[in-house]
Amino acid sequence: MNDDAKQVLTSQQVNDQAPVGWREVNGMLCTRLITKDFDQSLRLVDEIATAADEANHHPDIDLRYGWVGLRMVSHDVGGITSRDIQLAGVISRLADDREVEHAPQVPTAMTVGINTADPxxxxxxxxxxxxxxxxxxxxxxxxxxDGQMPEIWFQVTDDPGEGGPFHLDVYVPHDTAQERVDAVVAAGGRLVTDEYAPAWWVLADADGNRACVCTWQPHN
Structure with a gap:
């Protein structure tokens, strides 16, 4: 494996190089493939597994009736690399051959933040x-x-009670973030601050519990 294949790409590079239908969500290259039924999902996963073995690079696969979820990252270097971009391209071609559509707006990841003065x-x-x-x-x-449960992280603060002791960080594709924020506000939420947008928006429910909508993009 050459050094270039081990080079972690910046989020902007991922955005520029990723095949159509893929998005970076919380540090992983993601998509969802919409299938007709479970049988088509299974057959598609079988083809993806063969391609992954040939590339010696393997995605995380979520097999469901009517869709297949895919997430990729180069675990050995802790980020998205050209290997992920290349395998995403192969998978997209397999999907196109089966006339399977991408739903890149769907993948979402969540982390749980716990405010504390002393982790x-x-x-x-x-x-x-x-x-x-x-x-x-x-x-x-x-x-x-196991990759299925949210990461827990400790936000070090002098006032752990500010905004509630817990908050969710919801990571979405960057091109759906404003739509998600608008939907939260329309559902009775309050925009606490967009000072850090488009990296993250801080929102609160009617009881003052806070959550953030997050993307890969840097804040202004």
Missing amino acids: DRIRDFWSALTGHAPAPHDSTSLPSP
Whole structure:
């Protein structure tokens, strides 16, 4: 494997190079393929698995009736690389051959933020409760143990009660973020600040509980 294949791409590079129908969501290259039924989903996954074996690079696959979800990242270097872009292109061609449509606006990821003045004081509690093991060399993060559960992270603050002790970070495709924010406000939410948009918007429900809509984009 050459050095270029191990080079982590910037989010802007991913956006520029990703095949049509793919988006970066929370550090992973994602799409959803819409199928006619479970049988077509299964046959498509079988073809994707063969292509992944040939590339020696494997996506996370969510097999469902009517759709196949795909997420990719180069775990060995901790980011999206040209290997992910290339395999996404192969998968897109397989989907096109079967006349399967992409739904790139659908993939969403969530993390749970816990406000605390001292992560060391509460980390073991949350690790024991949820089964999340602490991240190596990162005292503020409890990664998902299997990729299915949200990451838990500790937001260090002098006022843990500000905005509530918990908040959700909801990661969406960058080109759907404003639509999601508008929908939240229309549903009775309040925009606390868009100071950091388009990286994230801080919102609150009628009781003051906060959440953020997040994208890969840097804030202004």
